[in-house]
Amino acid sequence: MAANSTTVEVAERVTALDPEALRRDFPILDQQVHGKPLVYLDNAATTQKPRAVIDALVHYYEHDNANVHRGVHELSQRATNDYENARTTVQKFLGAAEPEEIIYTRGTTESINLVTASWGRANVRAGDEILISAMEHHSNIVPWQMLCEEKGATLKVVPINDDGEFLFDEYRKLLSNRTKIVAVNHVSNALGTINPVADIIKLAHEYGALALIDGAQAVAHLKVNVQKLDCDFYAFSSHKIFGPTGIGILYGKRALLEAMPPCEGGGDMIKSVTFEKTIYNDLPYKFEAGTPNIADAIGLGVAIQYVNDVGLDAIGAYEDDLLQYATERVGAIDGIRIIGTAKHKASVLSFTLGQIHPHDLGTVLDREGIAIRAGHHCAQPVMERFKVAATARASFAFYNTRDDVDRLVAALEKAREIFA
Amino acid sequence: MTSDLQDLYQDLIIDHSKRPRNFGPMENPDYTADGFNPLCGDKLKLFLKVEDGVIKDVKFVGAGCAISTASASVMTDVLKGQTVTQAENLFETFHYMITGPKDPQHHAGEGLGKLAVFAGVSEFPARVKCATLAWHTLKSALAGSHDATSTE
Numbered sequence: 001m002a003a004n005s006t007t008v009e010v011a012e013r014v015t016a017l018d019p020e021a022l023r024r025d026f027p028i029l030d031q032q033v034h035g036k037p038l039v040y041l042d043n044a045a046t047t048q049k050p051r052a053v054i055d056a057l058v059h060y061y062e063h064d065n066a067n068v069h070r071g072v073h074e075l076s077q078r079a080t081n082d083y084e085n086a087r088t089t090v091q092k093f094l095g096a097a098e099p100e101e102i103i104y105t106r107g108t109t110e111s112i113n114l115v116t117a118s119w120g121r122a123n124v125r126a127g128d129e130i131l132i133s134a135m136e137h138h139s140n141i142v143p144w145q146m147l148c149e150e151k152g153a154t155l156k157v158v159p160i161n162d163d164g165e166f167l168f169d170e171y172r173k174l175l176s177n178r179t180k181i182v183a184v185n186h187v188s189n190a191l192g193t194i195n196p197v198a199d200i201i202k203l204a205h206e207y208g209a210l211a212l213i214d215g216a217q218a219v220a221h222l223k224v225n226v227q228k229l230d231c232d233f234y235a236f237s238s239h240k241i242f243g244p245t246g247i248g249i250l251y252g253k254r255a256l257l258e259a260m261p262p263c264e265g266g267g268d269m270i271k272s273v274t275f276e277k278t279i280y281n282d283l284p285y286k287f288e289a290g291t292p293n294i295a296d297a298i299g300l301g302v303a304i305q306y307v308n309d310v311g312l313d314a315i316g317a318y319e320d321d322l323l324q325y326a327t328e329r330v331g332a333i334d335g336i337r338i339i340g341t342a343k344h345k346a347s348v349l350s351f352t353l354g355q356i357h358p359h360d361l362g363t364v365l366d367r368e369g370i371a372i373r374a375g376h377h378c379a380q381p382v383m384e385r386f387k388v389a390a391t392a393r394a395s396f397a398f399y400n401t402r403d404d405v406d407r408l409v410a411a412l413e414k415a416r417e418i419f420a
Numbered sequence: 421m422t423s424d425l426q427d428l429y430q431d432l433i434i435d436h437s438k439r440p441r442n443f444g445p446m447e448n449p450d451y452t453a454d455g456f457n458p459l460c461g462d463k464l465k466l467f468l469k470v471e472d473g474v475i476k477d478v479k480f481v482g483a484g485c486a487i488s489t490a491s492a493s494v495m496t497d498v499l500k501g502q503t504v505t506q507a508e509n510l511f512e513t514f515h516y517m518i519t520g521p522k523d524p525q526h527h528a529g530e531g532l533g534k535l536a537v538f539a540g541v542s543e544f545p546a547r548v549k550c551a552t553l554a555w556h557t558l559k560s561a562l563a564g565s566h567d568a569t570s571t572e
Contacts, residue, residue, distance in 0.1 A: 034424075355438075357485035359460040360429075363544060367425050375460055389461035389483060418429050419486065 036369030044395035086301025095225030107248035111235035126152035164191035186218035191340030192348030243303030427540030437486035442496035455557030492554035
């Protein structure tokens with residue numbers, strides 16, 4: 001009986017997601033592009049912002065703007081409270097144990113660079129190995145290459161199969177007691193693959209290696225719990241989860257963050273400064289030198305509250321259905337090759353159409369009011385793996401509809417006619 | 421098709437993109453250069469034979485979008501028999517046609533012959549780099565530069 005009622009409850013929550021109603025929360029979606037209603041299918045590049053986030057930014061600058069952590073006056077108190085409350089919102093969203101484990105950064109890229117520059121420089125030595133996967137974004141490749149070059153360590157790459165899936169057995173073979181850290185994305189931006197990160201992390205730990213998860217493409221689509229995953233670091237960007245640009249998060253386990261040296265020196269990251277000796281501040285401020293991006297951190301908190309209100313279970317179920325519909329409809333077009341056909345995928349449909357260059361497709365679609373990404377998606381090794389120079393990529397959010405997919409399909413048919 | 425798209429993807433451009441002319445490597449070229457458009461991954465290599473300041477032969481290899489392929493193809497067609505100075509002037513006029521301000525007194529493609537087919541690119545700022553890649557590569561080939569030309 002109890003099991004039945006749970007099922008019913010989930011089903012109700014799933015049907016409760018009304019994309020048309022949610023669309024009205026996003027003012028930017030209500031516009032014409034080249035004389036046609038906008039269809040925004042570039043959510044893996046950046047998501048649009050709900051009215052609540054835009055209002056929060058305006059409210060902050062109109063009412064509360066002040067510097068944080070210097071709080072003798074009322075405005076500074078308000079700014080500090082809102083800034084720190086947003087941190088707590090992020091902490092709960094990620095299932096982290098404490099708000100001190102949540103470091104504000106500029107985005108996923110800076111979060112990963114913070115780990116390579118701080119933890120990496122202090123812990124990686126010549127002869128050590130770092131593992132990444134063949135489906136990483138450049139931001140989870142280049143910082144590790146730079147670290148390896150500096151330290152004389154070796155970067156090893158876990159291959160993927162033709163569906164764009166992480167090859168777990170190959171991963172097992174590459175792990176050894178030389179492996180210091182494993183860094184993989186939770187969801188691939190170019191392929192949409194959802195990686196088995198819990199298993200990846202568990203196995204890394206068996207070899208005494210740490211695990212960093214790049215969650216940039218995951219947090220807007222999947223529930224994440226960093227304690228259940230047991231990851232050592234988790235990174236994401238606000239702007240990919242309906243928040244402002246210029247702010248992101250690094251989660252790290254407290255013991256690791258405590259032991260790591262600060263990356264940047266300056267205000268806010270210190271307890272006391274003399275010309276002889278500086279005492280660094282406690283977590284999380286040790287890693288937040290200078291006046292932070294206060295308004296956008298507050299905006300991120302509001303964006304996460306918005307996502308929580310819609311519900312990630314409902315979002316996941318809705319988007320899975322939409323992706324399946326899009327895969328069937330787009331896949332049925334003559335000459336389509338879908339790049340990334342993993343069993344577990346989230347919200348990304350990458351493809352090529354006959355001999356038409358994705359850049360030409362992007363231009364034709366743009367004139368139909370449809371925004372997609374055409375290019376290498378900052379994942380050139382993925383393009384090389386699939387022997388394509390570029391792909392066209394449609395990526396979805398909960399405010400996209402089957403109508404959007406139908407418009408995409410019609411525009412792709414038009415492109416076929418033009419280049420027939 | 422909307423008229424902008426018709427202007428951009430004219431029959432001549434589609435034709436040249438599918439069957440590029442002067443496509444293939446050249447033995448013992450006098451000048452050569454590589455061009456690369458990192459934004460969309462367009463790559464091409466250009467070869468030239470020049471005698472007494474006159475372009476005797478020009479060929480290219482590479483892969484790219486319809487605009488960059490057609491642009492390289494039409495360019496190689498047009499350049500044969502031109503002097504190096506004429507080629508440089510053509511590039512200037514071509515560049516002005518697709519990036520310069522609209523002048524109602526002047527027909528934008530005047531003096532460009534079939535290169536005027538690319539006039540529609542001016543309505544697509546994101547595609548200017550595609551249309552000019554071959555020309556930038558030509559410039560660096562004639563300048564004897566050995567570095568790959570990038571549109572970035």
